[in-house]
Amino acid sequence: xxxxxxxxxxxxxxxxxxxxxxxxxxxxxxxxxxxxxxxxxxxxxxxxxxxxxxxxxxxxxxxxxxxxxxxxxxxxxxxxxxxxxxxxxxxxxxxxxxxxxxxxxxxxxxxxxxxxxxxxxxxxxxxxxxxxxxxxxxxxxxxxxxxxxxxxxxxxxxxxxxxxxxxxxxxxxxxxxxxxxxxxxxxxxxxxxxxxxxxxxxxxxxxxxxxxxxxxxxxxxxxxxxxxxxxxxxxxxxxxx
Amino acid sequence: xxxxxxxxxxxxxxxxxxxxxxxxxxxxxxxxxxxxxxxxxxxxxxxxxxxxxxxxxxxxxxxxxxxxxxxxxxxxxxxxxxxxxxxxxxxxxxxxxxxxxxxxxxxxxxxxxxxxxxxxxxxxxxxxxxxxxxxxxxxxxxxxxxxxxxxxxxxxxxxxxxxxxxxxxxxxxxxxxxxxxxxxxxxxxxxxxxxxxxxxxxxxxxxxxxxxxxxxxxxxxxxxxxxxxxxxxxxxxxxxxxxxxxxxxxxxxxxxxxxxxxxxxxxxxxxxxxxxxxxxxxxxxxxxxxxxxxxxxxxxxxxxxxxxxxxxxxxxxxxxxxxxxxxxxxxxxxxxxxxxxxxxxxxxxxxxxxxxxxxxxxxxxxxx
Numbered sequence: 217x218x219x220x221x222x223x224x225x226x227x228x229x230x231x232x233x234x235x236x237x238x239x240x241x242x243x244x245x246x247x248x249x250x251x252x253x254x255x256x257x258x259x260x261x262x263x264x265x266x267x268x269x270x271x272x273x274x275x276x277x278x279x280x281x282x283x284x285x286x287x288x289x290x291x292x293x294x295x296x297x298x299x300x301x302x303x304x305x306x307x308x309x310x311x312x313x314x315x316x317x318x319x320x321x322x323x324x325x326x327x328x329x330x331x332x333x334x335x336x337x338x339x340x341x342x343x344x345x346x347x348x349x350x351x352x353x354x355x356x357x358x359x360x361x362x363x364x365x366x367x368x369x370x371x372x373x374x375x376x377x378x379x380x381x382x383x384x385x386x387x388x389x390x391x392x393x394x395x396x397x398x399x400x401x402x403x404x405x406x407x408x409x410x411x412x413x414x415x416x417x418x419x420x421x422x423x424x425x426x427x428x429x430x431x432x433x434x435x436x437x438x439x440x441x442x443x444x445x446x447x448x449x450x451x452x453x454x455x456x457x
Numbered sequence: 458x459x460x461x462x463x464x465x466x467x468x469x470x471x472x473x474x475x476x477x478x479x480x481x482x483x484x485x486x487x488x489x490x491x492x493x494x495x496x497x498x499x500x501x502x503x504x505x506x507x508x509x510x511x512x513x514x515x516x517x518x519x520x521x522x523x524x525x526x527x528x529x530x531x532x533x534x535x536x537x538x539x540x541x542x543x544x545x546x547x548x549x550x551x552x553x554x555x556x557x558x559x560x561x562x563x564x565x566x567x568x569x570x571x572x573x574x575x576x577x578x579x580x581x582x583x584x585x586x587x588x589x590x591x592x593x594x595x596x597x598x599x600x601x602x603x604x605x606x607x608x609x610x611x612x613x614x615x616x617x618x619x620x621x622x623x624x625x626x627x628x629x630x631x632x633x634x635x636x637x638x639x640x641x642x643x644x645x646x647x648x649x650x651x652x653x654x655x656x657x658x659x660x661x662x663x664x665x666x667x668x669x670x671x672x673x674x675x676x677x678x679x680x681x682x683x684x685x686x687x688x689x690x691x692x693x694x695x696x697x698x699x700x701x702x703x704x705x706x707x708x709x710x711x712x713x714x715x716x717x718x719x720x721x722x723x724x725x726x727x728x729x730x731x732x733x734x735x736x737x738x739x740x741x742x743x744x745x746x747x748x749x750x751x752x753x754x755x756x757x758x759x760x761x762x763x764x765x766x767x768x769x770x771x772x773x774x775x776x777x778x779x780x781x782x783x784x785x786x787x788x789x790x791x792x793x794x795x796x797x798x799x800x801x802x803x804x805x806x807x808x809x810x811x812x813x814x815x816x817x818x819x820x821x822x823x824x825x
Contacts (some may be wrong), residue, residue, distance in 0.1 A: 270662070270665050290668065290670075293666060293668045294668045302658065303479050303659070304658065304660045306471070308475065311469065317463055318462070321463065321464065348507075366663075408525045450812070
């Protein structure tokens, strides 16, 4: 069996003459936590959009969860979860209603949604606010809920686009515990982030600079390669060229 | 299908939990219909007038009695001299003054003519016009009575009759217009806002990454508004029938079908607006400026199209509301069937198809 859940080869996205993503090539293994790093405007989000099937690549090859991004975008969508930079639950729906809605659009049977909803609320300790509008929750809770909702259909891969923007270190730590748990359960995690300390939590990281992947390895090896004390230094060395 | 139902359920949560939406959806139609029906009207009722009678003879007394007896006027004051006319207008006490010349009866009998001056306050030109028309009508009626006694050999008596709205009730004219505005507002503005809202919140992205097809997302977003617009149309028609006793002559079924057609064209416009605007504010501004103003000003709802300058008349043709108003006026007031409005219906249908095609195309471009 093929253990590579994402295979990308020479993937390119052109906007006019500008190559937002310039022939990137990488692979992600099943169950891996793959950090996708880069400065703002380096092309992270564009690359991710191609992988999740809402942007058509200009050139190259990409296979996600066993499906081709050019021809099988609909199949890909059934097998992935996605959490965007913007907090994306409905504020005017309750916690339970949000869970039911997202479970519903992924086609989970009603019974399964009920079980999932109960388990999820318990796991996140949201029993008291389960019937409250999401608007009333603190940002950190919303983000954890948002992540749990994005993997409600047990996807093969979950794509997280800067999921921890604007939350405190403790919540970020808790958030990463959720990510580890998902990874432990066999879900591959593809995460973009600005926080270099988070990069250390990843199994492997790639660093994008100006549309190209300039480095790709485990955090440990990258630090050795660039002779840096931490990922932050690695990043700075790369970004400055 | 089950996914779809879940989606629609969610849309209804959004609508019912937002006081602003609720107000626009349910408060506005009722408020508008009542406002147009009761407050904004071209009719006159018990208008205060003053009389300046220089002759005070049998004829003038008879005429004054007739005017006083009509429901349109009430005689507020009898003035004695010309100089009082201006001051009474300035005080704003009356809307009109009837000035009978000296020796009214005598002139009438001797010279076969006598004159009355009708002076109206034209700061409100519509009312002034109506008042003078109504006074004229009363005078003519009186004249006819007099002439019965005397035989005049040749005479042309114009007899005008207003049909389809015999009582000249302005509410009959406003109902089709208000219905058009409300349907446009609910369908186009509310959908464009609700779609851009998802864009603004970032949930649209999540929906597009989900297995839901874009077309399902759009249909799911507009379906509740089709439903609510139909309810609104029904409420408006019921209000006009039961509160304003407006007779709906034509087939309610045809009226319903035409309304659905118009609703769909408005929804397509709403989707179109949402594809070009990134925020709810933009969507609202475009809807108000780009849709509501033309609907109010150029559809023939308030200002008759035939009296517009030619360029505006041409422009009015591209406004779906114009055709819808023609259609529903014909159905509601004239009671005609499809054979009389098929041309307008076809135009509306053509526009609807065009807007749908355009919005689908635009929507696809956005998804790349």
